[in-house]
Amino acid sequence: MKMNVSEKQRIRVMEGDWSPLSVGRHIVDGGLQEDPFYVMDVGEVVARYHTWRELMPRVEPFYAVKCNDDKLLVATLAALGTGFDCASKAEIELVTSIGVHPERIIFANPAKMASHIKYSARAGVDTMTFDSEAELMKIKQHMPHAQLVLRIRCDAAKARCPLGIKFGCDPVTEAPGLLKLAAVLGLQVIGVSFHVGSGTQETGVYLRAIQHSRAVFSLAADVGHANMRLLDIGGGFPGALHSDIREVSQVINGALETYFSDRSVRVIAEPGRYFAAAAYTLFAMVHSSRRVTQKDQEGVEQSHTMYFINVGVYGSFNCVLYDQFTCYTNEGVVAETIKPKCEKPQPCSVWGPSCDSKDCVLPNTFLPPLSTGDWLMFRDMGAYSLCITSAFNGFPVPKVRAVIDSSVWSVLKDLWPLSDSHFCRGDPMTGPQSADQPILPSPTGTPMPCLSHSTEPVLVECALK
Ligand SMILES: Cc1ncc(COP(=O)(O)O)c(C=O)c1O
Numbered sequence: 001m002k003m004n005v006s007e008k009q010r011i012r013v014m015e016g017d018w019s020p021l022s023v024g025r026h027i028v029d030g031g032l033q034e035d036p037f038y039v040m041d042v043g044e045v046v047a048r049y050h051t052w053r054e055l056m057p058r059v060e061p062f063y064a065v066k067c068n069d070d071k072l073l074v075a076t077l078a079a080l081g082t083g084f085d086c087a088s089k090a091e092i093e094l095v096t097s098i099g100v101h102p103e104r105i106i107f108a109n110p111a112k113m114a115s116h117i118k119y120s121a122r123a124g125v126d127t128m129t130f131d132s133e134a135e136l137m138k139i140k141q142h143m144p145h146a147q148l149v150l151r152i153r154c155d156a157a158k159a160r161c162p163l164g165i166k167f168g169c170d171p172v173t174e175a176p177g178l179l180k181l182a183a184v185l186g187l188q189v190i191g192v193s194f195h196v197g198s199g200t201q202e203t204g205v206y207l208r209a210i211q212h213s214r215a216v217f218s219l220a221a222d223v224g225h226a227n228m229r230l231l232d233i234g235g236g237f238p239g240a241l242h243s244d245i246r247e248v249s250q251v252i253n254g255a256l257e258t259y260f261s262d263r264s265v266r267v268i269a270e271p272g273r274y275f276a277a278a279a280y281t282l283f284a285m286v287h288s289s290r291r292v293t294q295k296d297q298e299g300v301e302q303s304h305t306m307y308f309i310n311v312g313v314y315g316s317f318n319c320v321l322y323d324q325f326t327c328y329t330n331e332g333v334v335a336e337t338i339k340p341k342c343e344k345p346q347p348c349s350v351w352g353p354s355c356d357s358k359d360c361v362l363p364n365t366f367l368p369p370l371s372t373g374d375w376l377m378f379r380d381m382g383a384y385s386l387c388i389t390s391a392f393n394g395f396p397v398p399k400v401r402a403v404i405d406s407s408v409w410s411v412l413k414d415l416w417p418l419s420d421s422h423f424c425r426g427d428p429m430t431g432p433q434s435a436d437q438p439i440l441p442s443p444t445g446t447p448m449p450c451l452s453h454s455t456e457p458v459l460v461e462c463a464l465k
Pocket residue numbers: 064066067085108109163195197198199200234235236237270271272273274
């Protein structure tokens with residue numbers, strides 16, 4: 001596959017023992033780094049891809065680009081062979097620009113703008129979802145040859161972001177009418193999709209949703225859609241570092257065996273969080289603090305420290321605003337100090353840098369006493385964070401420092417269109433972000449960063465080209 005990744009996004013190939021924490025420490029050592037940054041571990045994405053294929057061999061992952069459109073993540077998944085769920089013209093453009101064939105894309109937004117449907121038709125992305133009469137009329141007008149997938153609603157009892165309130169028709173009361181209308185309009189319905197809610201807390205919902213899908217398949221055949229061949233089980237899979245898809249995969253595999261034992265039905269999913277969350281670790285610096293004393297509900301005075309860090313809810317922590325119970329659960333935002341501290345954790349709160357009082361990352365937490373210049377680490381920050389980040393109040397959007405273990409690299413490098421000239425050895429991790437460092441021309445004319453030549457740790461740097 002040809003991938004035209006032309007960005008100057010660089011990957012450091014790591015040898016020996018390392019972790020996102022050690023990489024982060026290395027970057028901030030020396031005190032020159034002041035802006036927040038992510039460390040992106042490409043190997044985490046690769047490992048998750050293999051786990052998925054092992055546990056759900058029948059379900060093809062179509063990565064949901066909306067979750068994190070970092071080109072390196074998208075290009076890595078493309079190289080591994082996933083498909084893609086795109087929700088807009090720009091997402092289709094991004095995915096096709098790195099050489100992904102349009103057949104590996106589903107336009108999975110049930111409410112599309114007419115111009116985006118026309119673009120999809122031109123790009124050759126034929127498969128798209130719908131859940132309303134109005135959408136059918138639009139598709140009839142702009143892309144009558146589309147391969148349609150009916151999105152039904154089936155909600156998990158609990159999810160971080162329930163989606164059913166916005167999308168998905170009722171499989172019993174609304175689906176029959178929509179399927180009939182599509183048939184009358186001469187449109188081709190080829191499958192059913194659902195999304196049980198992002199960050200789903202209930203695995204049994206996939207069984208219910210697959211059961212409903214089976215009934216809709218039969219209905220569709222009854223009204224003349226003779227070529228029903230695609231089941232799209234959406235997203236909702238956990239993405240945190242030690243989360244496990246074993247249980248949910250068993251539910252899904254069992255339900256598929258029961259309701260879709262016919263192998264002629266292709267099964268895809270649209271995982272976002274699953275691939276993106278754990279691969280990105282965010283590092284943020286404490287730049288100010290304030291000691292406050294407040295009376296608690298019993299009127300007893302309690303002291304508390306407010307820490308101000310260089311990224312907040314209008315930046316990478318926007319998940320605090322959007323996810324329903326992000327920062328109050330174990331799955332949410334958790335701050336860790338990057339240097340060992342022997343003092344006992346004290347009650348505190350963590351605030352973003354903007355002048356808005358809503359910009360609070362952690363309203364009630366415990367951390368050992370911190371000083372200005374101390375760094376905090378936040379794991380699992382790759383989902384619905386980077387792509388929504390704004391520079392509100394003039395605070396910079398964190399840059400991504402990508403790393404990969406040399407063992408994973410040796411396998412992936414043959415899938416990426418890279419040559420040896422894209423590598424050099426050095427120690428690019430110290431000091432401010434490499435994008436701010438002088439860029440020297442490489443032997444092939446590709447700009448390469450100016451690097452020092454210390455060998456601890458040994459790093460190999462490449463530019464995707
Ligand atoms: C249509 C669709 N598919 C897939 C996803 C990805 O979901 P998740 O990140 O929960 O896997 C979303 C998230 O909003 C979505 O709207």
